Amino acid sequence: MNAEREATPEAVVCSGLNYAFGETKAVDGLDLSVSAGECFGLLGPNGAGKTTAIRCVTTLLPVPPGMVTVFGHDPAKEKMAVRRLLGYVPQQLSADGGLTGRENVSLFARVFDVSRRERAARVTQALEAVDLTDAADRLAKTYSGGMVRRLELAQALVSAPRLLMLDEPTIGLDPIARTSVWEHINAVRKATGMTVLVTTHYMDEADQYCDRVALMHKGTIRALGTPEQLRTELRERRADGSAPTLEDVFRDVAGSGLDEGGDFRDVRSTRRTASRVG
Template sequence: MPKSTIAIQTSQLTRSFGSLVAVRELNLVIPSGEIFGLLGPNGAGKTTTIKMLTTMLPPSSGAATVAGHSILGDPVGVRSSMGYVSQMISADGALTGFENLLLFARIYGVPKAERRKRIDDALGFMGLTDAGSKLVRTYSGGMIRRLEIAQSMLHRPEVLFLDEPTIGLDPAARHQVRDRLKELRRSFGATILVTTHDMDEAEDLCDRIAIMKSGLIAAEGSPEELKRQAGTSSMDEVFIHFAGEFSDTANFKDVARARKTARRLG
């Protein structure tokens, strides 16, 4: 099947939890090969959107496709065409980097004859060749994140979803992860949808950005377009302009999850 020119498309995508509408009639078109940022305060609907697109959560109404596959009609096709890196650590610290990748290669159904080369290539691409034989519990936070991205790309998906990929990392590690993501796009044409609260990261990494507020898209465009619309040169000011003041509404679960991730990566 030829690769679709549209990587992600949503049409009136909606998700309700009782009387709460978490995502309301979301319409997005993300071309193949784009790095797209989904931004917004806590509770804006970002994670719910990703959960629907990755088939972890069914929509209440509307539709969406990922790599040409319907999230409702062909969820298996969606999952085979995507990779996903969540905030929480998925790598097993009791295994080596190579063993973690081997486990994921088996899960993703990578042909046995190709596994060694793909794992070696993934370690090399992510700058982890020398660390491949070491236990992951000895890795730094940045190394763990790079390993997890390598895991998610082993089956060569068209679309990669990343939920706060640099949370808890020091500045040097954040730059390393961002550089690898850019290289993934250059080398493999991967489409990347990323959520982040780091506005400098969004400006550096993303071709286009959508800012969500209360389940709706408040603004969408390139970082430069959004700055012009907001009449500012600061991406922090762009966020405030379209989403309101920086959110202080994170609940206990949000804060605990972020702190747990930061501790484990730190």
Template sequence: MNEPVAAVECHGLTHRYGEHTVLDHLDLRIERGEAFGLLGPNGAGKTTTIRLLATLTPVQQGTVRVFGFPVGQRDTDIRYNLGYVPQQLSIEGALTGRQNVAWFARLLDVPRRERAARVDEALDAMDLLDVADRPAAAYSGGMVRRLELAQALVNRPALLILDEPTVGLDPIARDSVWARVARLRAEYGTTVLLTTHYMDEADVLCDRIALLHKGVLRAVGAPAELKAAIGPDATLEDVFRHHAGAALTDDNATEGGLTGVRNTRRTAQRAG
């Protein structure tokens, strides 16, 4: 019997920037419906992996398939099945929440006759309908992130990619974002791929975790399995330190609305 088609399959994925190898023969499989965490220190290759999966960066060596579609050959089919929330701010503060989501609906080629209903559906899923006609610049940090999720959901993606989705948010705003992602998985069976530096998030949210360090896959498995392999009282932070050999850093960021989120992400980008 043939093995079911996975949400994501990478074989021998290698990527270089000049002489620097960012990914070194990465083999990775993400099953449909999983919440999968991609962890590692800055510079580990997480964002490059995501950009390859999202068809934003061409594959140099190896193969990548998303729902069976090969990256580089069936990119349009992949994009129809994909929702992507990047680290970089992806909303326009001068537009209303509704206008931001409607803009993405056009970019993602949602049929014209369905756009208004899809926009409302995505805003409702993120509990933003009551503020949909306010300028996004007036949103709090948590609302900004939920608006970005609404943009990513407007095409009803089978795979939702979240690159550090709660950076810069306070604990209440973080919980709000994750509660809505959990609801999406429960209602629609959405596959979720996320990166985060918050080990508590990864521990609670992810069915399985892969840990990258210097472009090499160091460990993969369920959080409980990875912790048990380190020791009886190990935490996921212990697993991270064991495989990455690098200290975790606390973003020490607080929710400060649109400007605060933008500044936090700029700082993170400058830091690598």
């Protein structure tokens, strides 16, 4: 068992990852390692570089060889091999309201090159995994916000990914819907051993569901560890020894950046997504 674990490459490794938009450096020498099978949270204020880093890993943004590997594959050299390992739920909505739930998932099955012979069964399995079987043949525009997010999760799961990438998967959802989405993510993870890499602004989600978290600010990692480790480290630095929350750790790392991160496009994109699933 130990030999097998040692032989399994890390799910994601970023080594000195840099990415800039013009003169604006979004990711600045990012070093990050995500172990196979874990749920890893990438946290930080708007503009910290989280989504850019995610897009580099998913091959949506090009990076030079040697900066990123996914289960040992370099996206710069093996783009299609990496894509076959991934499921991706972006922050922006990816479901088509004019299609049924089943049609949306079938479309993603074709995009991810699921064989015609396996396609129908895979679509059914993905819908079952997120508890959308009864609503599968309704138009997606009739779904609630939580159902839409679960549909997008089914779209990402239809290719049976080894690595599921989630960019703000519960944005705009009420607490009950957020819990439902995470219950389905964890059920699939438990059944398959899938690795999950998630960005979220909800500190309670990161605290409850992530094995480890990295707090990112201005393109670099400022703190890394289990939620408990990060809370303990901050408590030990406090004069009164009071117990902090993960949100306290987040504020301690990001400082004034909480009010300064992102730009107009970030705000507009986030509000559009939240309004469509709310």
